[in-house]
Structure formats: C-alpha cells, structure tokens
Amino acid sequence: MITIKEVAQHAGVSVRTVSRVLNNNPHVAEATRNQVLSVIQELDFRPSAAARYMRTGQSQLIGFLTDELAQNAFGYDLIIGAQQAAWEHGKLLFLLNTNNDPEVEARAINMMRDYQVEGIVYATIYHRQIKHSQFPKDLPTLLVNCFADDRSLPSIVPDEIAGGRLATETLLKKGHRRVGFVSIAAKEPAPLGRLEGYRQALASFDIPYDEALVRFIEEPFEGLANSTYDSVLSLLQMPNPPTGIFCFNDLMVLGAYDAIRKTSLRIPEDVAVVGFDNVEILAAQVHPPLTTVELPNFEMGQLAVRMLLGLEETNRGGRPVQHMIHCPLIERKSV
Amino acid sequence: MITIKEVAQHAGVSVRTVSRVLNNNPHVAEATRNQVLSVIQELDFRPSAAARYMRTGQSQLIGFLTDELAQNAFGYDLIIGAQQAAWEHGKLLFLLNTNNDPEVEARAINMMRDYQVEGIVYATIYHRQIKHSQFPKDLPTLLVNCFADDRSLPSIVPDEIAGGRLATETLLKKGHRRVGFVSIAAKEPAPLGRLEGYRQALASFDIPYDEALVRFIEEPFEGLANSTYDSVLSLLQMPNPPTGIFCFNDLMVLGAYDAIRKTSLRIPEDVAVVGFDNVEILAAQVHPPLTTVELPNFEMGQLAVRMLLGLEETNRGGRPVQHMIHCPLIERKSV
Known part of the structure; x- marks a missing residue:
C-alpha cells in the first residue's frame, strides 16, 4: 500500500x-x-478511510x-431506501440487527460510537414507543416506526389513523x-390507529359503529391467516353480513380470501x-390482486437518512420533529 | 474525547x-x-475504531x-445469518445493495477497500454465474448463491438437484x-437443477419422464402466481391428471392452490x-400449510462469514471450495 509519506x-x-x-x-x-x-494519480494513492477520518473527523458512516x-411487511424496503439515500451522499450503512435484546442493543450502540458513525437510524418492526434513555445524548439519532417516550428524538411513523380511514373510505x-x-x-399504535380511522370513516358517512362487524384476533399471531379465516367466515355467516372487509394487514387477506371462496362468494362482486x-409478494400475487394501503417503508428509510444528514427539517419550534408519513392507497382488483 | 496521550x-x-x-x-x-x-477505567478512555485500525491494521469490518x-425468498435470512456470525466474532457488517449496476458495484468495492474491510461477501438474488474479474484479487471474497466463471473464488450455493429430487421423492x-x-x-442453475432432480427421482422409482406433466412458465415472471394458476388448471384438466404437483417456488403455490380449489379438489387428499x-410468510400461512424444500438462507449467510473469517475450510486440494448446501424438507400439511 502506498503511504502519504x-x-x-x-x-x-x-x-x-x-x-x-x-x-x-x-x-x-x-x-x-x-x-x-x-503524483497521487501516478502512484494510485488511495488514502484509507481510517486515515481520512483522522484528518477530517468524518467517518462517512451511518x-x-x-x-x-422479518420477512413480513417491515424491514426490507426500509433498508433499501435508507441505503440508497446514504449512497447518494457518499455514506455507507452499518447494518446491525439486535433481536430486541437490550444487552446486544447497548453493545451495538457502543460499537457504532466506537466507529464514529455520524448518526444512528433506529427502526422497529412494528410501530411502538421506545425508551429514549437507551440512546446516547451525544449522537444524532433518528427513530423510524417508533417514537421516544418523551418525544426527545426526531421520529418518522406511519399515519395509522389516516391509513385506516383511507382503507375504510375506499369501501364506503x-x-x-x-x-x-x-x-x-x-x-399498539397500528391496531389502535387503524381502528380509529375505521370509526372516523364510518362517522363521515353517517354510519353508526357496529361492534358486531369488528373482530380482534388474540395472540399468538403465528397462524394469523388461519385465525382471519375463522373471523371472516363468522362475519359472512351473520344474518346481515358485511359486503366489504378491511383487513389489518395483507397477510390476513390470505385467510379472508379463503373464507370468502369457502362461502362461494365472489371477490369483489359479492x-x-x-x-x-x-x-x-402477497398483494400483487393473490387472486384477485389486492387493493391495499401502503406502509411506505422505502420512503421512511430514505427520509430517515436525509433527516439524519440535515437535508430535511429535524426540529420545529425547538422540538424534535415527529413526522407522520402518509400511507397511500394502491388500487388493484379486490374492491 | 479522551486521547491516548x-x-x-x-x-x-x-x-x-x-x-x-x-x-x-x-x-x-x-x-x-x-x-x-x-487510568483507562478512571478516565473512561475508549480507543476509536480509526485509532485501533491504525495500531492493529484490522478494521473489524466485513x-x-x-x-x-427483494421481498421474495432471498435476502433477508441471509443477511441476518451473516450478521449474527459476524457479531459473534466482534465484526460488523457493511451492507450495500448495488441494484446489479456494474458501475455502482465497482464503486462499492472501492469504497469497501477504502474502509479496509477484512473481506467481502457477495450474494446474488438468484443462483447464477458471475464474472470473477469484478472482484479485486487482493481482498478475500466469498460468493453466496453464485459462483465465479472460472471457479477462482470460494462459493456457497444451494444443492438444486438434491433439492428437486427431495421434493419429488416426497410425493412419490x-x-x-x-x-x-x-x-x-x-x-439458470435453479430451474435446470430442480428439473434434473425431478427426473432423477422419477428414474429411481422406475417412472418414465412424461413431458406432458411438466410446464415451463415464460418471462416476464411478474404475475407468476397467476401463470401457475393457468398451468396447474391445464394439468388438472388432462385425461390422466397428476395427483401430486411440485412447484418451482412457494410463490407459485398461491396459484396452484387456487387452481386446485377451482376444480373442487382437496389438498392433500386429491x-x-x-x-x-x-x-x-407464504408457506406457513397458506391453507393448508405448505410442505416445502427450504433454501437455507440463514445458514448460507452464517457459513459465508465463518468461511471469510477462516473458521471453515475455503480451500481444498489447492482449489477454492465450491460448497453445495443441503436444502432440507420442511413438512407441513400439503402432502
């Protein structure tokens, strides 16, 4: 290796x-x-990242x-969005998955600090509240799909209420x-918010909330599609059954479709x-293809990095921005 | 920050x-x-990664x-497996997705070299051959789900033939x-290998290969489940229809199930x-849950890092190991 000397x-x-x-x-x-x-060109001299860090104090790492x-909704597109935004600005992502183990989390944050990352993006698999105290005060931190108990860190979360309202209004x-x-x-924010959106949509159409039309699947959620099958079957067997069904997530639609077909009803005609x-992998492949509200993971990942790099507002009126991202409707053939 | 001085x-x-x-x-x-x-303890001195690299020449980065x-089979578990193995040995993963763009790939490799990574794991989304020339000679490189044209780099790929044989034998x-x-x-190796395994399984049961029982879906593969629906329907409408169906991947099973139900046949009875x-997200959630051959992505990711760190053999008889990983059967309820 060629040295600066x-x-x-x-x-x-x-x-x-x-x-x-x-x-x-x-x-x-x-x-x-x-x-x-x-001479630099002639010798093909390439300053190492470590040497550059020593000079500039910037690690170029996020x-x-x-x-x-997990293989479900969350994770994938978020990482790709973050990585793409980082790459566009000459930064690299350090990926670490903690399996939700507080000890691993603490070690991971220490290691990241040790590597002088310019900041941390912390993303959770489901929308939830986290403790602000697990993050160091001296390192810019951006939360995605979660928010700090005391709102002391900027965050990006999906607008669950508007999303639930949009799904329901699409049927209405x-x-x-x-x-x-x-x-x-x-x-949790996702089921609570989407239920609130469902209620708001009904109210805006002057339709009273009827709890007989709402089913809540209990934990464990492993066989979620199967439990949904049972719930939808029971809804369809009511004396006055629903003609439209809003499923909390796309995975549940596998069970909903099976139940509807079981009763020889057509989607979307009946x-x-x-x-x-x-x-x-689910929404575009089921038959008929599913109309659904998108969790904009790619956009959340991208925005997180842009906020961390100071390209977007992270403070408003002296307070860390709590950004609620719009969940758009993706129209296919099930409505 | 406390300095060594x-x-x-x-x-x-x-x-x-x-x-x-x-x-x-x-x-x-x-x-x-x-x-x-x-004194180190008293002052809470923490040598930075850059400083440590300067001393030891080891970046601890992979x-x-x-x-x-993509959100389909590949990617997810592989990254988690690699990350877990790296973490166990005090290393961190640098994740970069190149979108298959040769220019981005070249820049990414340069950046990784610049950061003095200890080696590179390169994973492709589908099993294929790649050019060895895109990788630098001076950096340990491990290929996953792909192999070099001249076999000059160690690689880990699924044993497609054995997997196809296992799937078919399960039905036989x-x-x-x-x-x-x-x-x-x-x-490509996956469809060619699984077909070869299908033929070998038939031969071992003295059943002649009947090309009327085999369907090949043409590109584009976007609506793969829908195309499978048509293929399976045409198989079931034959005068002497199959009673067992091996689908190239789990996604196609969505269409296969729909076609079987369309003809009022039961899974697995008929x-x-x-x-x-x-x-x-597919195999465990469809109804009935799917018996399938696993692409052991987690294990491939883990093994890749272990080989890169020299914890597993990477050379045998002076040649880079071309490891074929076993794809095990996951039994559920569809057979």
Whole structure:
C-alpha cells in the first residue's frame, strides 16, 4: 500500500502539504497542488478511510439498527431506501440487527460510537414507543416506526389513523354500507390507529359503529391467516353480513380470501376486500390482486437518512420533529 | 474525547506503553499494566475504531454486497445469518445493495477497500454465474448463491438437484405416480437443477419422464402466481391428471392452490403439493400449510462469514471450495 509519506517524497513536498491538498485547503500554491495531484494519480494513492477520518473527523458512516428484521411487511424496503439515500451522499450503512435484546442493543450502540458513525437510524418492526434513555445524548439519532417516550428524538411513523380511514373510505365510496374490520387485539399504535380511522370513516358517512362487524384476533399471531379465516367466515355467516372487509394487514387477506371462496362468494362482486402494508409478494400475487394501503417503508428509510444528514427539517419550534408519513392507497382488483 | 496521550500523562508512562497495553503486548511490567488499565477505567478512555485500525491494521469490518434485495425468498435470512456470525466474532457488517449496476458495484468495492474491510461477501438474488474479474484479487471474497466463471473464488450455493429430487421423492413416497412439475423457462442453475432432480427421482422409482406433466412458465415472471394458476388448471384438466404437483417456488403455490380449489379438489387428499424456498410468510400461512424444500438462507449467510473469517475450510486440494448446501424438507400439511 502506498503511504502519504511516499507521495510526499515523490512530489518533493512535506506530508503536511499532501494532507492540505487532500483536504482542499486553499493555502497551497496552484503549481504545488497540481504536482501533488499528479503524483497521487501516478502512484494510485488511495488514502484509507481510517486515515481520512483522522484528518477530517468524518467517518462517512451511518449506523442502521433494527430491533428485528422479518420477512413480513417491515424491514426490507426500509433498508433499501435508507441505503440508497446514504449512497447518494457518499455514506455507507452499518447494518446491525439486535433481536430486541437490550444487552446486544447497548453493545451495538457502543460499537457504532466506537466507529464514529455520524448518526444512528433506529427502526422497529412494528410501530411502538421506545425508551429514549437507551440512546446516547451525544449522537444524532433518528427513530423510524417508533417514537421516544418523551418525544426527545426526531421520529418518522406511519399515519395509522389516516391509513385506516383511507382503507375504510375506499369501501364506503364503492357503496358498501356494511363494512367489517378484522384486526389484532394489541394496544399498539397500528391496531389502535387503524381502528380509529375505521370509526372516523364510518362517522363521515353517517354510519353508526357496529361492534358486531369488528373482530380482534388474540395472540399468538403465528397462524394469523388461519385465525382471519375463522373471523371472516363468522362475519359472512351473520344474518346481515358485511359486503366489504378491511383487513389489518395483507397477510390476513390470505385467510379472508379463503373464507370468502369457502362461502362461494365472489371477490369483489359479492365481497370487496382492502388490506394494509402493500407487501408485494402477497398483494400483487393473490387472486384477485389486492387493493391495499401502503406502509411506505422505502420512503421512511430514505427520509430517515436525509433527516439524519440535515437535508430535511429535524426540529420545529425547538422540538424534535415527529413526522407522520402518509400511507397511500394502491388500487388493484379486490374492491 | 479522551486521547491516548492523556491516558499516558495521567499514568506517567509513554504513549507507546499505553499502546502496548491496549495491544496486549507481553513486554510490559505487570505493575505498569495495572496502572495504565486503572487510568483507562478512571478516565473512561475508549480507543476509536480509526485509532485501533491504525495500531492493529484490522478494521473489524466485513463488506456485505448484494446485487438485489427483494421481498421474495432471498435476502433477508441471509443477511441476518451473516450478521449474527459476524457479531459473534466482534465484526460488523457493511451492507450495500448495488441494484446489479456494474458501475455502482465497482464503486462499492472501492469504497469497501477504502474502509479496509477484512473481506467481502457477495450474494446474488438468484443462483447464477458471475464474472470473477469484478472482484479485486487482493481482498478475500466469498460468493453466496453464485459462483465465479472460472471457479477462482470460494462459493456457497444451494444443492438444486438434491433439492428437486427431495421434493419429488416426497410425493412419490406417498404413493403418487403421476407427478407434475411447474417451473420457469430460464437456463439458470435453479430451474435446470430442480428439473434434473425431478427426473432423477422419477428414474429411481422406475417412472418414465412424461413431458406432458411438466410446464415451463415464460418471462416476464411478474404475475407468476397467476401463470401457475393457468398451468396447474391445464394439468388438472388432462385425461390422466397428476395427483401430486411440485412447484418451482412457494410463490407459485398461491396459484396452484387456487387452481386446485377451482376444480373442487382437496389438498392433500386429491392433489398433494410441494413447494421450494420455505418463505415463511407464504408457506406457513397458506391453507393448508405448505410442505416445502427450504433454501437455507440463514445458514448460507452464517457459513459465508465463518468461511471469510477462516473458521471453515475455503480451500481444498489447492482449489477454492465450491460448497453445495443441503436444502432440507420442511413438512407441513400439503402432502
């Protein structure tokens, strides 16, 4: 490997001068600068990241921590969005998955600090509140799909209420007046917010909330599609069954479709269905393809990095921005 | 931030002595070592990664390059497996997705070299051959789900033939004698290998290969589940239809199930189905849950890092190991 010293020797200048050229310091004569640059090219000198860090104090690294990466809605597109935004600005992502283990999390943050990351993006698998105290005060931190208990850190979360309202209104606008909602029994922002959106949409159409049309699946959630099958079947067997069904997520739609077919009803002619997430492998592949509200993971990942790099507002009125991202409707064939 | 110089001053020793203590150099008197360690603790001194690299020449970083990350079978578990193995050995992963763009790939490799990664894991989204020339000779490189044209780099790929044989034998052992195979029309190791395995399994049961039972879906593969629906329907409408169907991947099973239900046949009583991949979001959630051959992505990611770190054999008889990983059967309810 070529060192900065060898460059200096070949160029007949001091190491300090080479360093100044590398850092675009203006106090170098034009002729000297050109001489150094041509030697750098000739020797194919490449300053190491460590050496550059030593000079500039900028590591060009962004730490990307996740509590859990799973094959469902969350994770994938978020990482790709973050990585793309980082790459566009000459930064690299450090990916670390902590499996939600507080000890691993603490070690991971220490390691990231040790590597002098310029900041940390912390993304959770489901929308939830986290403790601000697990993050160091001296490192810029951006939360995605979660928010700090005391709102002391900037965050990006999906607008669950607007998303639930959009899903429900999509059915109401098609003329459906009996709309079922199958969700999960968890006191978390996603199920609570989407239920609130469902209620708001009904209210805006002057339709009273009927709890007989709402089903909450209890934990464990492993066999979620199967539990949804049972819930939707029971909804369809009511004396006055729903003609539209809003499923809390796309995975549940697998069970909903099976139940609708079981009762020999057609989708969307007899029963219309709307999902949530827009997991392509499900939504675009089921038959008929699913109309669903998208969790804009790619955009969240991208925005997180842009905020961390100071390209977007992170403070408003002296407070860390709590950004609620819009979840758009993806229209396919199930409504 | 505390510097090594301050530690030296507080301990009343030279910077070189502190450095020796940090590097576990044995040529330091016990009393001096204890003195330095107690000052390090007292001042909460933490050598930066850059400083450590300068001392040891080890960056503790592993570059993880992917051509494409998608929500289907590949990617996810592989990254988690690699990351877990790296973490266990105190290393961090640098994740970069190149979108299969040669220019981005070249820049990414340069950046990784610039960061002095200890080696590179390069993983492709589908099993294929790649050019060895895109990788630098001076950096340990491990290929996953792909192999170099001249076999000059160690690689880990799934054993497609054995996997295809296993899927087919699972149906044959249950007594099925008419077994259909729905695959994709691509001259790549996965479809070619699984077809070869299908033929070998038939041969081992003395069943002649019948091309009427095999369907190849043409590109584009976007609506793969829908195309599979058509293929399986045409198989089931044959005068002597198959009673067992092997699908090239789990995603196609969505269409296969729909076609079987369309003809009012039961799974597995009338028609048994085996998939390939074991994508949990599909295989465990469809009804009935799918018996499938697993692409062991987690294990591949883990093994890649272990090989890169020299914990597993990477050369055999002077040649880079071309590891074929076993794809196990995951039994559920569709056979």
